[in-house]
Amino acid sequence: MTEEPFEYQEPSGKGMTGDLSEGEASTGSVSKNWTKKTADFGFGSGSKKKLIDQFKEEATIDPQAVKKVIKEYKRLKKYSKSNLFMIQKLSGQHTVIDDLVEEYKENPNL
DSSP states (O other): OOOOOOOOOOOOTSSSSGOHHHHHHHHSSSSOOOOOOGGGGSSSSSOOHHHHHHHHHHOOOHHHHHHHHHHHHHHHHHHSSSHHHHHHHHHHOOHHHHHHHHHHHTTOOO
């Protein structure tokens, strides 16, 4: 048997490795104007800490009220995962969660 010499050929065509320039490969874009600033999704030119401080200043919600809502949410979430809730739902009984859903459907701007 005679062996034919194998010559490696560089891939060619659109999407092959050899087609990308260094700039295109690093940004994934042909655009020359691509910078980190355009990747910030338009939240301004501030750091994360500045944004958090700005939102804290604008917030006028009472922390105690937030804690109360979170506690009630956790209680209802735990109830919705319970066997009692599933039994009531399967037997056709009206549950507290059904009341809340109906209330929301009547007035979605709550």
